[in-house]
Amino acid sequence: MNPAPRPPYAGCVAVVATRHGKARALRVPLRRLAGVRLRTPRDLATDALGTFCGSQPRTRSALETVRAKARLAIAASGIPRALASEGSFGGDPTCGLLALHQELLLWRDEARGIELLESCTRPVRHHAVQEVADLAQARSFARRHGFPAHALCVQPAGLAGGAWPNWKGVRDPALLAFAVESCIATSPQRRARLLLDLRAHCHPERMRVLAGLGARLARRLATPCPECASPGWGVHDRRTGLPCAWCGTATAQVAAWIEGCVACGLRRERPRADGLRAADPGDCPQCNP
Ligand SMILES: [Zn+2]
């Protein structure tokens, strides 16, 4: 029996474009599944590309930002391979509806001239903002949002954006009490504004999403293209239109996955893993309009 082929990136080093400890979520899947060892550069100024707390607004799209981070890490480290991620949070966390979290994870290899992107969009539980008038309200907010595993930001309510004294990454109950009371004291409205700290290392829910994306990306890095042998073969897209079991109308359900290569552009369809050939009539626009 032949030994398993060596993954294309086995033994390679890549740099992680982060100051926020994301490497913790990515290190194990990248090493186990693709043989890649991750390095974190010192003093990477990714905050210049935008922050969650509003001190540095984001001006580019998420994809442009994640690509800029990867380039920055490559330039700073001299290592031609980088991994970068970018989270964005949509919806309004003040209205009580579930907000959406989109996370992008990009692999950029300047030696091979390829980029791989994995992404995921899902509802996020711990994303909320509340203004509080006293410590009891602050503690109740903290309890509902997974504190202290999830860290909080505290700001004085009613101060103009950007200039506020800002407590970030608060995880200690005594520090929370101090931050809330001092923000209430400096707020023109005598209220403190509490929000979840969305930076990955402060937000376990986001770290779990990153670890899942890291595993997906690592599997692709370990899979060579059947045509040109470049690493990165994997699912790129999906074809919807699974026919209705009763009338055959195309539904919005996935009919097949599209696998592809980022280097030579080869595309192949892969049938659904569950073997489903027809959609439930409940999902059919004709049978269940
Ligand atoms: Zn139908």
Ligand SMILES: [Zn+2]
């Ligand atoms: Zn190829």
